[in-house]
Structures are given as structure tokens and as C-alpha cells.
Amino acid sequence: MTQQTNKTLQALHWTGSSLKVLDQRQLPDTIVYDDYQDAAGVTEAIASMRVRGAPAIGIAAAYGVALSVMAHTAKDPGHWQEKVAADIAMLAKSRPTAVNLFWALAQIEALLAQHPENPVFEVVARAEKIHADDIAANFRMGELGADLLGGVKGVMTHCNAGALATGGYGTALGVIRSAVKRQPLNVYAGETRPWLQGARLTVWELAQDGIPSTLVADSAAAWLMKSGAIEWIIVGADRIAANGDTANKIGTYSLAVLAKRHGVKVMVVAPTTTLDWTIKDGSQIEIEQRNPSELLPVCYLGEGSLVSAWNPVFDVTPAELITAIVTERGIAYHPGEYGLRGLQDAV
Numbered sequence: 487m488t489q490q491t492n493k494t495l496q497a498l499h500w501t502g503s504s505l506k507v508l509d510q511r512q513l514p515d516t517i518v519y520d521d522y523q524d525a526a527g528v529t530e531a532i533a534s535m536r537v538r539g540a541p542a543i544g545i546a547a548a549y550g551v552a553l554s555v556m557a558h559t560a561k562d563p564g565h566w567q568e569k570v571a572a573d574i575a576m577l578a579k580s581r582p583t584a585v586n587l588f589w590a591l592a593q594i595e596a597l598l599a600q601h602p603e604n605p606v607f608e609v610v611a612r613a614e615k616i617h618a619d620d621i622a623a624n625f626r627m628g629e630l631g632a633d634l635l636g637g638v639k640g641v642m643t644h645c646n647a648g649a650l651a652t653g654g655y656g657t658a659l660g661v662i663r664s665a666v667k668r669q670p671l672n673v674y675a676g677e678t679r680p681w682l683q684g685a686r687l688t689v690w691e692l693a694q695d696g697i698p699s700t701l702v703a704d705s706a707a708a709w710l711m712k713s714g715a716i717e718w719i720i721v722g723a724d725r726i727a728a729n730g731d732t733a734n735k736i737g738t739y740s741l742a743v744l745a746k747r748h749g750v751k752v753m754v755v756a757p758t759t760t761l762d763w764t765i766k767d768g769s770q771i772e773i774e775q776r777n778p779s780e781l782l783p784v785c786y787l788g789e790g791s792l793v794s795a796w797n798p799v800f801d802v803t804p805a806e807l808i809t810a811i812v813t814e815r816g817i818a819y820h821p822g823e824y825g826l827r828g829l830q831d832a833v
């Protein structure tokens with residue numbers, strides 16, 4: 487069981503025998519949970535973005551392996567290992583950029599290696615722990631990030647890095663939640679084209695919690711910064727390289743460039759499960775390209791159409807454009823200058 491974190495609906499709910507996934511494609515108009523009982527279903531839920539956001543993807547995948555282990559140890563006690571390995575490989579192909587997915591799968595793989603007989607209890611417990619630890623990390627980051635916002639009047643966020651994208655409470659939105667408990671704060675959210683995570687999810691999620699926000703078109707960001715209304719951009723992350731380069735929702739890089747021009751600071755909020763120590767810098771991060779149909783009006787979709795679309799859904803913000811990376815283990819200030827000093831060994 488996971489603790490209830492706020493009034494917002496949770497993205498994931500583990501029943502003990504299935505994973506209920508809030509279908510975020512239908513928000514905010516329709517609230518519907520789909521019930522998944524196998525790893526193939528969970529893979530589909532991630533690939534189709536019913537569940538999205540780096541930490542939530544990792545948690546869902548962990549539960550996906552738990553479902554796989556439960557089913558295959560019961561059906562085929564002699565050969566469950568190969569079947570579970572195939573399910574893990576399938577889950578790993580669901581989306582490429584968020585490192586939390588691969589981190590969670592690696593955690594469970596290591597656990598399976600330690601429990602070759604019947605690991606159901608251990609795997610379920612580990613998936614639940616990954617879920618609970620993520621919520622705890624978000625609360626900690628919320629406080630640490632809010633410490634940086636003393637006296638600040640306005641912030642802007644991008645995409646949805648909230649309860650819907652995590653185990654609960656959120657990363658960027660966790661900081662905003664913690665900050666508004668301490669002080670008044672004007673919160674601006676960019677629409678986040680083309681999938682509209684900002685317009686459909688972020689402002690809705692904040693409203694569920696009684697937090698007012700102002701929606702802006704992505705293209706209004708420069709003018710908003712020029713107006714002096716915001717002092718910080720606060721975003722989440724999908725993968726942070728060892729030098730602090732950060733992959734996040736497409737448009738984050740544009741915001742960071744604009745922020746530099748306008749003297750606005752950039753805060754990246756992410757649990758240490760989003761740090762990828764195996765890659766030196768952001769050039770090694772695979773950027774997911776999604777189907778052009780997510781971008782193109784229907785009239786351009788037919789065969790022989792002269793209009794195509796380029797639809798990268800993440801970009802990489804160089805560390806030098808980031809003011810602070812907030813994790814549950816502490817804050818890396820000016821990562822472009824100092825890297826992620828202290829975070830690897832911090833407890």
C-alpha cells in the first residue's frame with residue numbers, strides 16, 4: 487500500500503493482483519483507470535502514454551515485472567525465468583529516454599538473481615518499495631527546492647512533473663506544493679505542445695489541490711520572462727548525465743536559453759533514480775521520436791501527403807544553463823561549473 491499524498495488522483499494503484507493505471511490521455515475530461523494483469527499490458531500502458539513521467543514509468547515497470555513473476559511462477563514453475571526475462575526485455579522497449587525505467591528493471595533483475603526459487607514476495611515488496619521511496623524522495627525534494635524560493639513571486643513550470651508523473655506529490659510540482667504552503671507564489675504553466683501535458687495535466691492537477699495557476703502558450707514564455715513575472719523555471723527530468731546535462735520534455739532547452747537571456751534561474755528537480763552515472767554527457771541520451779500523428783492535423787495524415795512532422799519529445803539542456811539540480815540527497819548548484827559534486831556519495 488502507498489500513502490495518500492494529496493487530493494490529486496494517483497497515476498498508479500497496486501491492488502495486490504493487478505496494476506490500475508489512470509489513463510492520462512483522457513484527462514482532464516475523463517477519469518478512468520485501466521486494470522492490467524500482465525507485463526504486456528503494462529508495456530502497452532507505458533508506450534501509449536496512459537502512464538507517463540519518468541518516475542511513474544519506472545514504478546509501473548517494476549509492478550509489470552511483479553505481475554510477470556506472479557503469472558509465470560504459477561503457470562510454469564520450471565521455466566519462469568526465461569519468460570520473466572522476455573517480459574523485462576519487452577518492458578525495456580516501451581520508451582527509451584526516461585532512465586528510471588531501466589533503473590527499476592535493473593533493480594528487479596538483481597533481486598531475481600538473488601532469489602532463484604520463488605521470488606514473488608520479494609519482487610512485489612521491491613516494487614512497492616520503489617513506489618514508496620519515490621514518494622518520500624518527492625517530499626524531501628519539495629522542501630529542499632522550496633528553500634530556494636524564499637521571497638520569490640513567480641515561477642514557471644513545463645510539462646507535468648507532478649503527482650501524475652511520479653509515485654505521488656511530484657518533483658517540480660512537489661517543490662511548488664511545498665513552496666505554496668510557505669508563501670504566496672504565482673505559478674505559470676506552459677501548455678507543452680504537442681501532447682499538452684501542461685494544459686491537460688499540470689493546471690488540472692494543481693487545481694485539484696486548490697493551487698491556482700496561469701496557463702501560457704509555450705510561445706509566450708519569452709514575453710513572460712521579459713515582463714519580470716517569474717524568477718525561476720522549475721522542471722523535472724527524464725535522464726541526467728554525469729555532468730548534469732538534463733533530458734526533459736521538448737521545450738525545456740528553449741526555456742533554459744530564454745532564462746539565461748532574461749536573468750531567470752533554472753531548477754531541475756529529480757530523484758537520484760533519474761541520474762545516469764554511466765553516461766558522461768547529454769549527447770549520449772537517446773531522444774524519443776514519437777509518431778508524427780501526435781503533431782499533424784488529420785488532413786495531412788493520408789498517403790501521398792506532402793506534409794510530414796518531426797516530433798522529438800525530449801531535448802537536452804546543457805548543465806551550464808541550469809542553476810540547481812535538486813535531488814532527495816541534496817542540491818547540485820551550478821552543475822555546469824561544479825558537475826554533480828557530492829550527489830554520488832551523499833546519503
Ligand code: MRU
Nearest residue numbers: 538539540645647651722723735
Ligand atoms: O513524455 P512524458 O510526458 O513522459 O514526459 C515527461 C517529462 O518530460 C517530465 O518532465 C519528466 O518525466 C519528469 S516527471 C517527474
